[in-house]
Amino acid sequence: xxxxxxxxxxxxxxxxxxxxxxxxxxxxxxxxxxxxxxxxxxxxxxxxxxxxxxxxxxxxxxxxxxxxxxxxxxxxxxxxxxxxxxxxxxxxxxxxxxxxxxxxxxxxxxxxxxxxxxxxxxxxxxxxxxxxxxxxxxxxxxxxxxxxxxxxxxxxxxxxxxxxxxxxxxxxxxxxxxxxxxxxxxxxxxxxxxxxxxxxxxxxxxxxxxxxxxxxxxxxxxxxxxxxxxxxxxxxxxxxxxxxxxxxxxxxxxxxxxxxxxxxxxxxxxxxxxxxxxxxxxxxxxxxxxxxxxxxxxxxxxxxxxxxxxxxxxxxxxxxxxxxxxxxxxxxxxxxxxxxxxxxxxxxxxxxxxxxxxxxxxxxxxxxxx
Amino acid sequence: xxxxxxxxxxxxxxxxxxxxxxxxxxxxxxxxxxxxxxxxxxxxxxxxxxxxxxxxxxxxxxxxxxxxxxxxxxxxxxxxxxxxxxxxxxxxxxxxxxxxxxxxxxxxxxxxxxxxxxxxxxxxxxxxxxxxxxxxxxxxxxxxxxxxxxxxxxxxxxxxxxxxxxxxxxxxxxxxxxxxxxxxxxxxxxxxxxxxxxxxxxxxxxxxxxxxxxxxxxxxxxxxxxxxxxxxxxxxxxxxxxxxxxxxxxxxxxxxxxxxxxxxxxxxxxxxxxxxxxxxxxxxxxxxxxxxxxxxxxxxxxxxxxxxxxxxxxxxxxxxxxxxxxxxxxxxxxxxxxxxxxxxxxxxxxxxxxxxxxxxxxxxxxxxxx
Numbered sequence: 112x113x114x115x116x117x118x119x120x121x122x123x124x125x126x127x128x129x130x131x132x133x134x135x136x137x138x139x140x141x142x143x144x145x146x147x148x149x150x151x152x153x154x155x156x157x158x159x160x161x162x163x164x165x166x167x168x169x170x171x172x173x174x175x176x177x178x179x180x181x182x183x184x185x186x187x188x189x190x191x192x193x194x195x196x197x198x199x200x201x202x203x204x205x206x207x208x209x210x211x212x213x214x215x216x217x218x219x220x221x222x223x224x225x226x227x228x229x230x231x232x233x234x235x236x237x238x239x240x241x242x243x244x245x246x247x248x249x250x251x252x253x254x255x256x257x258x259x260x261x262x263x264x265x266x267x268x269x270x271x272x273x274x275x276x277x278x279x280x281x282x283x284x285x286x287x288x289x290x291x292x293x294x295x296x297x298x299x300x301x302x303x304x305x306x307x308x309x310x311x312x313x314x315x316x317x318x319x320x321x322x323x324x325x326x327x328x329x330x331x332x333x334x335x336x337x338x339x340x341x342x343x344x345x346x347x348x349x350x351x352x353x354x355x356x357x358x359x360x361x362x363x364x365x366x367x368x369x370x371x372x373x374x375x376x377x378x379x380x381x382x383x384x385x386x387x388x389x390x391x392x393x394x395x396x397x398x399x400x401x402x403x404x405x406x407x408x409x410x411x412x413x414x415x416x417x418x419x420x421x422x423x424x425x426x427x428x429x430x431x432x433x434x435x436x437x438x439x440x441x442x443x444x445x446x447x448x449x450x451x452x453x454x455x456x457x458x459x460x461x462x463x464x465x466x467x468x469x470x471x472x473x474x475x476x477x478x479x480x481x
Numbered sequence: 482x483x484x485x486x487x488x489x490x491x492x493x494x495x496x497x498x499x500x501x502x503x504x505x506x507x508x509x510x511x512x513x514x515x516x517x518x519x520x521x522x523x524x525x526x527x528x529x530x531x532x533x534x535x536x537x538x539x540x541x542x543x544x545x546x547x548x549x550x551x552x553x554x555x556x557x558x559x560x561x562x563x564x565x566x567x568x569x570x571x572x573x574x575x576x577x578x579x580x581x582x583x584x585x586x587x588x589x590x591x592x593x594x595x596x597x598x599x600x601x602x603x604x605x606x607x608x609x610x611x612x613x614x615x616x617x618x619x620x621x622x623x624x625x626x627x628x629x630x631x632x633x634x635x636x637x638x639x640x641x642x643x644x645x646x647x648x649x650x651x652x653x654x655x656x657x658x659x660x661x662x663x664x665x666x667x668x669x670x671x672x673x674x675x676x677x678x679x680x681x682x683x684x685x686x687x688x689x690x691x692x693x694x695x696x697x698x699x700x701x702x703x704x705x706x707x708x709x710x711x712x713x714x715x716x717x718x719x720x721x722x723x724x725x726x727x728x729x730x731x732x733x734x735x736x737x738x739x740x741x742x743x744x745x746x747x748x749x750x751x752x753x754x755x756x757x758x759x760x761x762x763x764x765x766x767x768x769x770x771x772x773x774x775x776x777x778x779x780x781x782x783x784x785x786x787x788x789x790x791x792x793x794x795x796x797x798x799x800x801x802x803x804x805x806x807x808x809x810x811x812x813x814x815x816x817x818x819x820x821x822x823x824x825x826x827x828x829x830x831x832x833x834x835x836x837x838x839x840x841x842x843x844x845x846x847x848x849x850x851x
Contacts (some may be wrong), residue, residue: 129674148804150799150800150805151799152800152803152807154805154806156806156807156809157530157787157810157811161785175803178801179694179799180795180798180802180803184774184775185797188775188777188793188796189777194793194796195794195796196796209730239657241511248594293805322680344760356647362571404550404554405554405557405558417529421528421566422557422566423564425554425558425564426521426564426565426566428550429520429549429550432523432549433549435520435522435524436498436521436524436525436806436809437522437524437525437526437527440525440527440806440810441527
């Protein structure tokens with residue numbers, strides 16, 4: 112993978128780094144947080160609102176789009192960028208995470224996975240080759256190898272799943288036909304240092320243009336997550352971007368960046384927004400709380416997002432109680448802004464050589480990341 | 482009512498007229514269509530999206546805001562404009578229409594109405610004085626007299642309700658304490674020409690700065706509606722704006738403007754949007770229809786709205802099937818744009834002396850209004 116996906120590291124502080132990933136749909140400044148648009152829409156937001164938030168990269172889900180509306184339909188309508196009217200970079204996952212989450216509805220073998228649709232119970236099969244074919248139909252800028260994400264503590268099964276993931280990674284590379292998509296390999300291995308080391312070395316040896324760390328934020332402790340990140344960070348080549356999958360609390364972003372991560376994604380900001388929870392760098396606010404009934408303050412005083420610039424907590428609480436859709440939109444805007452702005456601030460602090468100071472000055476919780 | 486609410490008629494063609502209503506929160510070019518924000522939000526849209534649509538006036542509901550979050554709370558937070566972050570003109574209804582719609586949960590007497598909340602069954606009472614007090618707390622630019630909207634064919638009851646409405650109109654005028662709100666009187670009388678004449682003459686004699694025509698679009702035929710509009714048009718003073726309440730199909734707008742109406746409101750564009758129906762000047766499109774599954778065309782080819790500029794029918798259908806909130810937002814944007822743009826085009830045609838030609842050229846259906 113050459114020109115369209117060059118990755119430049121502009122500055123480092125400790126293991127943290129600030130860079131730029133060039134893609135066919137534009138540059139992604141790293142570190143970056145990617146909001147999730149599961150079904151070809153970041154829930155409750157228009158692309159125009161995401162542009163106003165200056166989101167640079169969004170993630171969409173292969174499993175969901177394969178089932179509905181179908182990757183071939185998306186391809187026939189010009190691909191995912193055109194379908195959802197998002198002209199900036201898109202990343203699609205491989206479908207593996209969702210399929211393996213259907214614990215009672217799937218059967219894995221060394222060749223792939225047979226599963227039942229959560230929508231209508233129909234039977235389908237995903238293999239590394241099929242996942243790549245779907246992702247090529249969708250046409251994202253960054254696509255992911257088909258992996259098996261297993262429970263982080265079940266060593267004997269994890270080992271089997273990891274070996275399968277390594278074989279599948281090679282099959283994905285061989286299956287790829289488009290040269291305008293960057294295919295990232297995924298490191299697995301649960302919480303076990305020797306497995307993670309083996310996985311990172313194997314995946315790194317395959318020549319992917321970028322690497323992801325999967326199987327985290329699935330039940331392990333923060334300390335276990337951090338140990339895995341440090342171990343993997345020391346093995347993966349520094350010249351290529353690293354993506355920590357499915358992770359996205361403010362503390363996780365700080366702690367991931369501190370350990371060499373460049374890309375994050377998470378449904379958290381939009382999911383919390385639909386459950387009345389506003390994110391702040393230091394914790395969450397339940398907007399339904401009666402204390403907000405007459406509160407004329409924004410969610411976060413001084414926050415630069417559209418929601419905080421215009422609306423009080425009292426208004427947001429009213430929308431939630433009145434079951435108005437606008438609450439999900441406004442709180443999603445705030446929550447996504449919180450993570451994007453935190454990432455922008457952290458990036459700037461790396462560029463200016465004051466990453467540690469930024470973390471300490473802004474919040475003790477950020478420093479420890481909890 | 483003097484300076485803040487001057488109304489200028491700039492051009493006439495037949496009975497149609499183009500004008501400007503000056504209000505404390507800005508000028509309203511007439512004829513105008515007002516989207517409805519029942520609970521202090523136009524459903525699924527941010528104020529920024531309404532500004533992008535160039536909505537000039539929105540309506541909000543006294544009944545709903547009185548019950549939740551409460552008009553005193555809204556007042557304590559700076560009034561409705563600040564509460565919902567809408568700095569352009571707002572019109573509030575009187576609460577009468579909603580209260581009288583609660584047929585089994587209200588009891589009317591000459592002094593007012595006792596009713597049960599649709600939210601929690603609690604008992605409340607609205608009188609002309611109370612309605613004005615609530616509307617003064619909310620602080621809209623245009624407020625409405627408290628009226629009784631009765632079934633359009635029940636002559637004996639209608640007569641009673643009309644007389645009550647006239648007495649209540651005077652009480653509303655006497656109750657008003659704020660001078661920065663324009664209080665409009667409402668003509669009732671169902672489909673009966675003599676009652677409508679009597680009501681228009683009585684209401685016109687009271688000196689309101691604007692007049693509304695209530696009790697239409699509640700079951701009568703289009704011919705009956707048009708006859709009432711023509712009759713009332715001949716009586717109400719031409720120097721004051723006329724508002725046709727709760728009416729908003731493309732045909733109704735054309736036919737209302739043709740009969741001297743300046744202001745319209747309706748929940749139709751947003752309600753239809755939440756039920757997968759896209760409005761066009763010539764009819765509705767059910768976006769869920771299988772014919773749209775692979776259709777890469779926008780709802781209306783050539784439409785200037787954000788939705789039609791960016792999204793295919795196939796994408797909108799996908800959002801609807803996937804139960805994504807964004808569908809309500811995008812179709813609401815299109816539907817509101819359709820009515821706003823039609824009204825803008827009709828206004829321009831009046832200013833340019835080609836109103837009739839515009840109606841005929843653009844669509845035979847517009848000419849008859851169906």
